[in-house]
Amino acid sequence: MTVKLNLITPEEAASYLGVSHRTLAKWRCIGSTTIPFIRVGKCVRYSVSDLDDWITKHTQNKVEA
Numbered sequence: 001m002t003v004k005l006n007l008i009t010p011e012e013a014a015s016y017l018g019v020s021h022r023t024l025a026k027w028r029c030i031g032s033t034t035i036p037f038i039r040v041g042k043c044v045r046y047s048v049s050d051l052d053d054w055i056t057k058h059t060q061n062k063v064e065a
Helices: 010-017 021-030 048-057
Strands: 038-040 043-047
Touching (some): 010 021, 010 048, 043 048
Antiparallel strands (some): 038 043
């Protein structure tokens, strides 16, 4: 059975998250966030399901009064 990942470029991932691709590159470089990424040779790719998981884990529903 072959599992196909929906991999996207850093530019697409940045757009998906609503940040600049430079911010995403900085986060990747200094390790300030834990967004998983995949290296394919020299290319970096992100899995859409990993991005969705990261968004879910970092979603805050608390309302301050």
